[in-house]
Amino acid sequence: MLAPVTDHPDTAPLVDAVRQLRGAVAASSLPLPVEQVSAERTNRVELLNQLDDYVLPRLTSIDAPLLCVVGGSTGAGKSTLVNSLVGDVVSRSGVLRPTTRASVLIHNPDDTRWFADQRVLPGLARLTGAPTQQDDPGQLRLVASRNIPPGLALLDAPDIDSVVEANRDLARQLLAAADLWLFVTTATRYADAVPWGLLQQATERGTSVAVVLNRVPVDAMEEVRADLAGMLMQQGLGQSPVFAVLESRLSEQGLLPAAEVERMRSWLSSLAADSRARSIVIRRTLDGALDSLTGRASALAGAVTAQEMAAQALAQAAHEPYVRARGEIEEGISDGSLLRGEVLARWQEFVGTGEWFRQLDEGVSRVRDKIASVLRGRGRAAPVEDLGEALHTGVAALIASHGESAAMGAARNWRSLPGGSELLADDRSLAQVSPQFDERVQRLVREWQGDVLEMVRSEAGGRRTTARLLAFGINGIGVMLMLVVFSATGGMLAGAEIGVAGGSAIVAQRVLEAVFGDQAVRSLAAKARELLLRRVDEVLADERARYDQALGRVELDPGAAEQLDRAISQLKAVR
Structure with missing residues (x-):
């Protein structure tokens, strides 16, 4: 295990090293369709995104608000949950899919400076105001709300299994930019393969995770929670907080009953208020991300080497017939x-x-x-x-x-x-x-x-x-x-x-x-x-x-x- 960030009071050498790695990743390319190149290309893009969206911003702004990304499967009720936690309709929800287009980041007005510029998620254009039908995945809508405590920001991400490829890609990118992933699933969807694949990735990269089990029938609560707890234990996430939300009638505004989200809201507020607890979550995720960089970058270096070897093989394969032709012409002449x-x-x-x-x-x-x-x-x-x-x-x-x-x-x-x-x-x-x-x-x-x-x-x-x-x-x-x-x-x-x-x-x-x-x-x-x-x-x-x-x-x-x-x-x- 590499030393944690906390052992480096002067982070300048670490920042320089990460920037050097970022430059090397950006300079690499995998244009030849060799074996497993698709997965390696995805790894390169995800690595570059996490460096830009999370590692470098967090290293250079260790005291910035904790970014909690709310993600999950289609129809899990992420936007409804975010609205209910805020106590206001800040993210569009509905029965038509996909409902989340531009990502919505809700923060306290006092923390605006941390998100208005390109510090985090530099590839997304900033928007303000109410959501519109013209929103697209390349945008980040900023919503300032006093109902969010200072030191915390919620980001409503697209569906991780969206029918729209751009939404799926953005969801993965946003989850990699999170200090904390609030994974939302339902009593009928919690065993789906796609979210568990991402949870496994979160475990490997050290991302802090909390789980919301949404829309649970009263009579199934105990059984579903126990089954989910066992799956989390097998995944290495046995210490992750789990919040269960009963299947409930929504208010006229489309919000969950306050009682159903109170425990979750209190936990998030305590993280925001307690600088030490917030720092533990942030540093755990940052250390996990840094720990994962060398292995992922080494895999990319291997993929780049495979590209170079493939190019050399192609060059030699093209040269050999001409060398042979030259020899045969010389023989035919003589x-x-x-x-x-x-x-x-x-x-x-x-x-x-x-x-x-x-x-x-x-x-x-x-x-x-x-x-x-x-x-x-x-x-x-x-x-x-x-x-x-x-x-x-x-x-x-x-x-x-x-x-x-x-x-x-x-x-x-x-x-x-x-x-x-x-x-x-x-x-x-x-x-x-x-x-x-x-x-x-x-x-x-x-x-x-x-x-x-x-x-x-x-x-x-x-x-x-x-x-x-x-x-x-x-x-x-x-x-x-x-x-x-x-x-x-x-x-x-x-x-x-x-x-x-x-x-x-x-x-x-x-x-x-x-x-x-x-x-x-x-x-x-x-x-x-x-x-x-x-x-x-x-x-x-x-x-x-x-x-x-x-x-x-x-x-x-x-x-x-x-x-x-x-x-x-x-x-x-x-x-």
Whole structure:
């Protein structure tokens, strides 16, 4: 058990620690729909409300009037009871539900200063005067009455099980702001589950509770009281005062007979008049609230950490398919698989028939001269362009295919993880490549082919221009360099394709070596491959960034859990 507030005559360090915790709670967020997030979101809101509505106001104004919140189930007669305790109609009552809309706070005129400002319940707008049909749960109606003793205020709260969700939420908020909860139930409703759930919460948070058993038939009084007392004992509320109100005829004003509320009124008045008794109730509730903060804030820190881990899992799940796609593209570029089909056909048009491969052993010079002769005889522009276009088509198809697979894989991964389906629903375009992806791939390949030709020009410009280079031309040399880039061991090719595709690359490589030298060819091919993969990386990174951007729109502070942990430690230290 942490030390009570009474052990801290100087509350400034405690107030500072609670304010630090309040800031950490406010900075936290739980946007991803992970497991149990609904309950954790409720916990966060309730924790923030209690800090704002009760803990901080009470810590900074320990001598403020005792706030008694009158709450209970629908039709329990809360407003009638409040009116009867005051001796005047200050809160609207009736048979239509819900009757309580704006909350009504009744106080002695001498205590107005404690409630007119935003000290307690700062989120509720203040109203004065008689209730109207336009009142809503976001308002707090202040009623000054001399029938309420100084040092005490009564707050008539909405039904805790109201059909209106806003009323239910407000009822819970007001109960958490109470120094004392006057729980009103009836002989027919006292065993309902909803109020007992809130009573359990009150017990856990140390809230002082008194119980009003309303509308009890005379012949059932003893039995009902005994049963209720047993339930309170099991709940840990055996010491809570219990007031029983007989089923009675109301006055013309709608008030209970004075005798039925006299004992309750006297008890409340004694609390107001006896500063020590009032202080005991206030400090018991405040200590209970402070004791509950660390556990509730720790649970919130755990929930925030779960959010961070979920976000990290989503980020990794989106990245993995793109990492895999990049690896597969690199493999597809180097394994010779691009040298089949249309590229093979265009290569054969470029160099002639398969006799060039059979004559390879006769010497590269003879092959080179023969190729040059053929090209001079029939014109080389069209075959070179056709081969370049075939290479363009093959490379673009390779990149596009793996890019599309990566997008589908990332979406599939997200659907299997908490929060992923909701993010995909918010941006359905994530399940496929971006609209500009295909165009970017086409441009990527064109620009890379331009890089290759520029490399050839640069390499040729540093050498004496030879008949060999002129024979093939810059474009012809460029496409042969591309063939070398896309060749490896032919590992993915089968049967005759190994010989044909592999031979194509060998012929191209030896022609290039005859023009530039073997070391220069190896350097040019490595640089060209690197340039292509660099452009692939840029496009894939932009595609993957769409998922990062979707996660970035989720408001997660990566330091929120640590901030909560520090605030919890500070609160423990000062208590």
